[in-house]
Amino acid sequence: MSDGHDARRDGRGRSGGPRRERSAGGDRRRGRERPPAPNKESLVGAEAELDLTDIAHGGRCVGRVEGQVVFVRHGIPGERVRAVVTKGREGDRFVFADAVEVLTPSEDRVEPRCPVAVPGGCGGCDFQHVTLPRQRHLKAQVVRTQLSRLAKIDRDLEVRPVPGDTDGLRWRTRVEFAVDEAGRAGLRPQRSHDVIPLADCPIATEGVVGTGVLDADWSGMRAVDVVAPSVGEPTLVPIPVEDDVVVEIDGVEAGEQCVVEHVDAAAWQGDFEVHARGFWQVHPGAAATFVDHVLGLLRPEPGERALDLYAGVGLFARAIVDAVGPDGAVLAIEGDERACVSLAALTPDVEQLEVRHGDVARELAPLVEGGDEVDLVVLDPPRTGAGADVVQALAALHPRAIAYVACDPAALARDIATAAGHGYELADVVAFDAFPMTHHVETIALLVPSA
Incomplete structure (x- = not known):
């Protein structure tokens, strides 16, 4: 990949579940590479x-x-x-x-x-050599290009800053550090298994660096996660080289630890319990910013029915369920069982919220077959996007508005193109600079029935 710090955005929805394993700094998006064609001379070093x-x-x-x-x-x-x-x-x-x-x-x-x-x-930071305004200009250009190339949509847009960083630095609240043979924590170069030991990581928060993770001896570990939540002290999660080795911290198996995250948005406030190695937005201002923007796009009304897909621990579901009230209903679908348990445990008395653990496409199928309809949808899929089956199913449920939260503009553009073939058009799109100094950008699109 290009992001050398964390892998929580692959393989699933992105608000509370686990991530596909990889070593910090490696390429997380590609599978097995094709072998080089015979008789072609390598250009490496040219x-x-x-x-x-x-x-x-x-x-x-x-x-x-x-x-x-x-x-x-x-x-x-x-x-x-x-x-x-x-x-x-x-x-x-x-x-x-x-x-x-x-x-x-x-x-x-x-x-x-x-x-x-x-x-x-x-391999983590792509743009540290570029001014912040130009970084955001470049990211906007990438999103525009993907929309034009894959969805045949020419749309101007801006990349907005997210509050909580310091001139694009000290924002990363979750970092997976690799460990070298000497037990030193660091990050990897692009396309390499080497480890570069660090004295500091300027995009990591003071809470992450202040744990002393970069000064400690991590012999016997292949990586160590550091989580600096918005509530409570930072948590370290050592990951052993040997899979059968169990590491306990304060009597709790590493990786089973939980942290608390507080969301203080303008339109909604709440606390969430997230597994230390589960996903939560890494920028301290991202969760609140996205909740406000999604609620502003969907404008949920009392009594409406909504879906939260790839729901994680329910960042959007809980905000929407409060808006639709006791006469409304929200169905949250998430593939990670631990995230579903966490969401259900935090909302035991909220009868209008149903939490289902399962694959999104499979869980939507009976709704479509039964002729169900919904008013609103928010989806926050993994980097690969929702895919044609999910988009087609959503269109068959006839929502009046779909808010699509995307970490990959190409996947978003492909899904928008699919939606266009099923009667939904792009009504609004805004990008957020939730990952300064890297090429990553979060994009939120509004899809509505075509006129």
Whole structure:
């Protein structure tokens, strides 16, 4: 992947469940790579001067050498750089490279705050060398490009800041650090199993770094999670090299620990219990910001029926159930059993909220077959998106409004294109900079029945 700090956004809904395992800093989106074609000479280590013309999905800039596309990290569109190939062979449609020297710098180039946010360094931050306003401009450009390319929609949009960071730093409340053979915690370079020991991580909160995780000896561990929740003290979760080794902290098995998160949105407030290795938005201002925006888009009314899909611990479900009141109903569907148990335990007396553990597509099928209808839907799927089956099922339930919370603009665009084929159109789209210094961006779209 490109984000070297955490994997909680893959493989499931994104408000309370577990994540697909991976080592910090590695590529979490790709499966098994194709073997190289025979008789193609590797270009790794080759150098070239090139002009960077555009930004691509994933935080890399686009350049070309003799017609071959080069995706370049550590550059800015408009710069001329000397790049060194990090992956690719002769004849490939494209190769990957790092900008190791800037020949014509952009006026938006700044000195990275982290000494390892450089070529060959940590794979977590894509944009530490770019001013915050330009970072957000680049992210907006990526979202616009994906909507245009995959959904055939040309739409202007902005990437809004999220309150809670310090000039794009000190926002990450959850970090998975890798551990090297000497027991030192750190992060990985792009596409590497190496570990770079760290003295600090400038995008991690003071609470994360203040645990002393980067100074401790973690021998026998392959990774260590650090969680700095909004309520209570930070929690450390060591992950042993050997799967059959059990680590206990204060009498509780590591990974079974829970933390409390408080959401103080303008429109709704509440507390959530989240497993330490479960998912919660990593930016301290993200959960409240997204709740306010989703409620503003859906405008739930008393007595309405709603779905919260990939619900996690119920960030949106609990806010909507209060809005629809005792005469309304909310069905929350989530694939992680622990998150479902947590949500049900926090709302035992809320009869209008039903929590179902299961696959979203399978759980929707009987609703469609039974001719059910709903008024509102919010969905917060994994990075792969909801997919055609889920989108088709939602359209068959005839909601008046669908709020789609997406961490991947390409997956969002594909699902919007599918929705268009089933009678739903894009009415609103806004992006939020919930991951400053990285290429990641959270996008929230409103879909309504086509006129």
